[in-house]
Amino acid sequence: MNADEPFDGEATIELITAGAxxxxxxxxxxxxxxxxxxxxxxxxxxxxxxxLPLAVGYARAYRLRAHRANTDTKTRENTEPLxxxxxxxxxxxxxxxxxxxxxxxxxxxxxxxxxxxxxxRGRGERRTPDEDREREGGVKTGSYHP
Numbered sequence: 001m002n003a004d005e006p007f008d009g010e011a012t013i014e015l016i017t018a019g020a021x022x023x024x025x026x027x028x029x030x031x032x033x034x035x036x037x038x039x040x041x042x043x044x045x046x047x048x049x050x051x052l053p054l055a056v057g058y059a060r061a062y063r064l065r066a067h068r069a070n071t072d073t074k075t076r077e078n079t080e081p082l083x084x085x086x087x088x089x090x091x092x093x094x095x096x097x098x099x100x101x102x103x104x105x106x107x108x109x110x111x112x113x114x115x116x117x118x119x120x121r122g123r124g125e126r127r128t129p130d131e132d133r134e135r136e137g138g139v140k141t142g143s144y145h146p
Contacts, residue, residue, distance in 0.1 A: 011063070013059045013062065013063050014056050014059045014060055014063065016059075017055045017056055017058075017059040018052065018055070018056050020055075021047065021051055021052045021055045021056075022047075022048075022052065024047070025043065025044060025046075025047025025048060025051065025052070026047075028043045028047065029041070029043040029044045029047065081106055082103065082106060085099060085102055085103060085106065
């Protein structure tokens, strides 16, 4: 965390929750004070010592649960193709060299996707079959126009 970035961006929901509860507590407390309620100060105790920690705790739990679900989805997306390769290798459909080459390619693809690099292409663009063959060391057979 540096001076330009006061919080990490992931804790935004917690900051909003804390601000909302603080504002509500102050409004209720001052409203009771101006209404002449003798024990107006109880609103501050309940708001700041009870409601605020609970609300921020729930916001943090919500954020962590959402982050965990997002991480689980990404992990599943990356492991399913790897599991399929392992099964095909176990059934004898792939040779040792073919299995190793495909695993390396799969891991390299996952690494570039995680880094946000797409080979200079626009978002959603894929390599052509000719580019795939060239990358694998094959012969270029002609141009491909989708």
